[in-house]
Amino acid sequence: MPARPRPNLASVAALAGVSPSTASLAFSGSGPVSAATRARVLAAAAELDYAGPDPRAQSLRRGRSGIIGVVIEDRLRDAFRDPMNVAMLDGIADETGSLGAGLLLLTENGEGAGSIRNAPVDAVVLIGCSTSLAEQVAVFRQRGIALVAIEAEPMDDVLAIDLDNRAASKALARHLADLGHTRVAMVALPLDAARARGPLTAQAEAASTGYTASERIRGVREVFPDATGVVASVSSVEEGTVAARSVLADPARRPTAVIAQSDLLAVGVIRAAEELGLRVPRDLSIVGFDGVKLDGIAPHDLTTMVQPAVEKGRAAGRGVIALLNGGHPEAVAFTSRFHLGNTTAPVPDEQRRAAPS
Amino acid sequence: MPARPRPNLASVAALAGVSPSTASLAFSGSGPVSAATRARVLAAAAELDYAGPDPRAQSLRRGRSGIIGVVIEDRLRDAFRDPMNVAMLDGIADETGSLGAGLLLLTENGEGAGSIRNAPVDAVVLIGCSTSLAEQVAVFRQRGIALVAIEAEPMDDVLAIDLDNRAASKALARHLADLGHTRVAMVALPLDAARARGPLTAQAEAASTGYTASERIRGVREVFPDATGVVASVSSVEEGTVAARSVLADPARRPTAVIAQSDLLAVGVIRAAEELGLRVPRDLSIVGFDGVKLDGIAPHDLTTMVQPAVEKGRAAGRGVIALLNGGHPEAVAFTSRFHLGNTTAPVPDEQRRAAPS
């Protein structure tokens, strides 16, 4: 067998005795083709083992690839550990699936071939991306690729899907303030692509490119201007424990409340507190963010802000579709809902006295 | 501004005063081009706001899109809830990332435009796919797309990455048998794409298209031919609880041990057992599968088989690369490792007496 070349539409057309244009119509179904002709074309295709029009050629000709890129500035493993990201992805898929488009996972690290800038996508959704992506965004814009960003610094020609991170964090902080807390520490999400773990210094805060983390910090600072904190390297329970250990290490300057920037981190903080023999919420109040349904933390019920993650993804998906249809969708802003659990309590009297020292 | 058309390589070349072929060389970097010429071309590109060669055209010409499809026969939300799937994905990305290729998430449900069969991918990795995908696989084969399947029924021209599901499950069953258990129930992974929850009937078992689930059942049956069971609709803690409730409902015919087909399900079983006031492992032994690092189940330490999920993904990724390079990689079979936790114990005497009834 001489390993004949892969069949193409032209060869199928030739075998069927029709022109390529007719064969194309027979496959796409759009256009007047007699039933007999279509049958002949399909038969020829079957005989040649032809699988249908080549998607690559189609996408060139049509100018559409049917692929939507999702830029995740993180290792897949880390990104998907956070249920929020998965939920958003699912929301996007929900909406764009009807369009018959697949989601292409793009991570920034593919430095080699510059995979991000060379991806044949029709649109791109940026999830939790830092402003350091500006360069890539510029390329997408040049290419005329529709852009949607979930929780990012506002950018021209980028449809923004936002969350009230600042106000929501402020509400949590206020809740703690109302309970009498004054010594409050934060466990923050990564501030930049480097994702280094460490103390939350003014310097690190100023240099932050992480929009979500920064906004949440700002919200807290509106109530507790001088709150200290540490930065986690990823949103996970383990990382929360590690971060909390350093926050709670010194009994002398131990905070009475910890504001974790995600529920996963918050659970980690609870674990660290338990390790140290602290009772939650009696000795330490803890709040999270996201509203993940966590299991395994019973009897605790985390006080947190519940955010509509799937809805954010859906909105992004709808935005993509609207943009691809030439529409001008408007930015969407979601709000979080306060959930009062049992991980916060008033500051005990002896702590209260110690506070102003 | 007359909204001039998007620039292409030809227009850039014209502006730079060179031929398109030279301009192409200037961009690709492969080929002898004088520094001066390259600079002129790049300057022209900048002036026209040209973002570089169009990926769609490149992929047509080159016959490669640089995209690797990952077929997940499930809703994204459900698939990514299971850390095993995420780990595999991460492993794949690890290896193929060097190739500068992105991962395209393909779910079977995109019935509309037939997105799966029309995806411009160079290779496809099937994860946890049932044999009902045979049709799609045939299309990929026709297209000359490299195929790798993780845990699937062996197929021609599909590189198999396998796990010792049957032997591993048998080992777990044997462990329970050695402890004296005879009344054992299974909580199985979904048997087909329908993912219906329900009892594990002989009929359902025979009709199963889920390779992994079937293999694990068979392994158990080699020790406990008559074990009963239920089928879960997805691998998650909640679903494990739901499934376990029905398994443990009737005190008269309650099993003394439950074999869950995933650690997530197993944790769900533990929860259900605790709900019913059963002590684990004293009243009920429980084993899982996967070796997920689960938190929040302390003081329990699940007895399970630890499987190398990331390594499976890596092997798949390497297989993809080898196939794309025209190689003939060999099938890989991974083995699981037994982990003895504290969720299994000998059958108590009173139960033992009741058993032969």
Next chain:
DNA sequence: TGAGGCTGTCGAATCGATTCGATCAAATCG
């Protein structure tokens, strides 16, 4: 000085399909 080897550049074919306008036959209408 002439043959041979590089280098830099260009022409033209090619990847595989889509689509607009043209053509031609058959069917409908007045």
Next chain:
DNA sequence: CGATTTGATCGAATCGATTCGACAGCCTCA
């Protein structure tokens, strides 16, 4: 029965880049 509409099919241009072979200079070495 001639004119017009309708339906099916075909030709040819087009999408945007890559790449092979050819060609012209220029340098080197005998």
